[in-house]
Amino acid sequence: MLAADPEELDTADGVIFVRGVPEKNIRWKAMGWERTILGYGRFDPDYTLANCMTTFVEVEVDTETGKVDLVRVVNATDVGQIIDPPGLEGQLNGCLGSAGIDSALFEETVLDRSTGHILNANLIDYKWRTFPQLPAIENVVLETPIASHRFHAIGVGEVATAPGPAAVLMAVSNAIGTWLHEYPVTPDKVLQALGKGIRKTRKGGNA
Numbered sequence: 231m232l233a234a235d236p237e238e239l240d241t242a243d244g245v246i247f248v249r250g251v252p253e254k255n256i257r258w259k260a261m262g263w264e265r266t267i268l269g270y271g272r273f274d275p276d277y278t279l280a281n282c283m284t285t286f287v288e289v290e291v292d293t294e295t296g297k298v299d300l301v302r303v304v305n306a307t308d309v310g311q312i313i314d315p316p317g318l319e320g321q322l323n324g325c326l327g328s329a330g331i332d333s334a335l336f337e338e339t340v341l342d343r344s345t346g347h348i349l350n351a352n353l354i355d356y357k358w359r360t361f362p363q364l365p366a367i368e369n370v371v372l373e374t375p376i377a378s379h380r381f382h383a384i385g386v387g388e389v390a391t392a393p394g395p396a397a398v399l400m401a402v403s404n405a406i407g408t409w410l411h412e413y414p415v416t417p418d419k420v421l422q423a424l425g426k427g428i429r430k431t432r433k434g435g436n437a
Contacts, residue, residue: 231256279376281384283307285393287331291405293424296417298335298402300365305390308372311382321387322369323361330394332359334413 232239232248232255240249247255288302305322312318336357340349350356375382395413403409408423 279384281389283389285397287397287401289401296420303367306370310384311375312373325390330391334395334398338414
């Protein structure tokens, strides 16, 4: 297309041009979708780089029914160098929203201990909210480039899930005035903590 040999070509800013004759050029977009650049590389992950995240949650607890509503979430983290803002937002919303905070309120593996079978091994019986059902989530992201071969960035995917359950558990505990130590924080657990739950009786005593 440029009447030149491959070794005579160079590229910059989305344009391919003949070296020494920059006006003789063509944009990558004009090449068509079926053409691309192939290359080879290697990436060695460095697991010594630590990251951190702080999560604040606001909850409302109905002390008559035990129902917990998650009203608002604020996350704060430092990712080093921000590379992909929409991807970063998606990681924070998805990992914390659909995974972390729902572990505190809904997600629970129900096991039949007599057979060892999981009773809710599908997404109909295993409770997990969709994005329209999530609360308002605000992300405060600091950018402090660090000495990392990962383009001065660190990940947030795994750490974003970690603080959610504990933050919700502590917020509910603060709301009802007594500590909860187990999640998911289902209504029956809230009512039992408030002394309003129904105690179940088994052979050999109370449970």
